[in-house]
Amino acid sequence: MKTILAVDGSDNSYEAVHVMKYIARAEQLTLLHALNVPRPAYPEMMMVPEAVEEMYTALEQSMREDGERLLDRVQSLLPLHAGPTRKHLQIGSPAEVIISMAEEQHTDLIVIGARGLGPIKERLLGSVSHRILTLAPCATLIVNGPVKAMKQILLPLEGSFDAEAAIRFLQLKPFHEAVELTLMTVLPSTEPPWPDNAKAAAASTEILETQAEYVESVAERLRAIGYQAHGVAVVGTPSAMILQQATTLRSDLILMGTRGRKGITRFVLGSVSHAVLHKMPCPVLAFHS
Numbered sequence: 001m002k003t004i005l006a007v008d009g010s011d012n013s014y015e016a017v018h019v020m021k022y023i024a025r026a027e028q029l030t031l032l033h034a035l036n037v038p039r040p041a042y043p044e045m046m047m048v049p050e051a052v053e054e055m056y057t058a059l060e061q062s063m064r065e066d067g068e069r070l071l072d073r074v075q076s077l078l079p080l081h082a083g084p085t086r087k088h089l090q091i092g093s094p095a096e097v098i099i100s101m102a103e104e105q106h107t108d109l110i111v112i113g114a115r116g117l118g119p120i121k122e123r124l125l126g127s128v129s130h131r132i133l134t135l136a137p138c139a140t141l142i143v144n145g146p147v148k149a150m151k152q153i154l155l156p157l158e159g160s161f162d163a164e165a166a167i168r169f170l171q172l173k174p175f176h177e178a179v180e181l182t183l184m185t186v187l188p189s190t191e192p193p194w195p196d197n198a199k200a201a202a203a204s205t206e207i208l209e210t211q212a213e214y215v216e217s218v219a220e221r222l223r224a225i226g227y228q229a230h231g232v233a234v235v236g237t238p239s240a241m242i243l244q245q246a247t248t249l250r251s252d253l254i255l256m257g258t259r260g261r262k263g264i265t266r267f268v269l270g271s272v273s274h275a276v277l278h279k280m281p282c283p284v285l286a287f288h289s
Helices: 011-022 049-077 094-105 119-125 128-135 160-170 197-224 238-249 263-269 272-279
Strands: 002-006 028-035 085-091 109-113 139-143 152-156 180-187 228-235 253-257 284-287
Touching: 002 011, 002 094, 011 049, 011 109, 011 139, 028 049, 028 094, 049 085, 085 094, 094 109, 094 128, 109 128, 128 139, 128 272, 152 238, 160 197, 160 253, 160 284, 180 197, 180 238, 197 228, 228 238, 238 253, 238 272, 253 272, 272 284
Parallel strands: 002 028, 002 109, 028 085, 109 139, 152 180, 152 253, 180 228, 253 284
Antiparallel strands: 139 284
C-alpha cells in the first residue's frame, strides 16, 4: 500500500503521525509538507520590485528550513514498521500539492490531521481536509484528535457500491493489527404511503430484516478474508445514526464511502460523509465508492 502522510506542524498533524502505528507497513511512505508562502503584505507600489522579491525569497527560505526540520522530526517519530520513507517539501496550496502528489504516485491512502475553519466556512470554502476528502483519487484518513487505539471500527454501508468498495479497500490490509468491524446500514425513516399502521409496521420490519441479512452477508465475506465482523441494521437519519452508533460503541475509527454529490454542489450542500466529519467523535477514513 502506498501512503502519503501530510504534515503541517499542528497538534492534529502530530496525532496523524501517531496514528501510523496502527497503519500497516507501507510499500512506500511519503512524508509531505506543503509551503504556502504568502507574498509580503506591504503595498508593492511603495517598494522597489527587487526589495519585494528579496523579502519573499527570505521568507520562503525561512519556511523551507522550518519545513525540513518538521519532516526530520516526523520521520524520527514514525513506528519501526512504517516502511521505506522519503521526504518531500513543495511550495503551493496544501490541498493541491497533496492531491497532485497522490495522483502522481498512485497513492492508496492519504493520512492528514484535521484543521477546520468551522462548519459554516467549511461548507462555503472548504478546508484542506475537506478539499482532499472530496478531490483526492484515493482513500483519506482524517485525524481529529488523540487516538489511543485502532481496534473498534464502524463501517456504515449505503448499498452494494459501498460494500464492494469497502471490501476492495480492506483487501489491501490497511491496518497493522487485527480490528473488529461493525457493519451498519441505516434505513431512513419515512412516512408510509398508506394509512394502515399495521401494514406500515410490517413492511418496515420486512425491509429492515432484508437490510440486516444483506449487511450480515457482507460481514461474512469480510470474515472470509480474516476480519472480525458483524452487521447491524437500524432506522433513522443516516448521519445522526452513524454518529450515535460511533459514540455508543466507542469506535476508534469510522470507515465510510464518499459516494454522493460531487464538485461545488458537495461543498455547499454537504453529503453524509461531510456531515459526519463536522461532528466526528473519532477519526474518519473515507474510501471511494
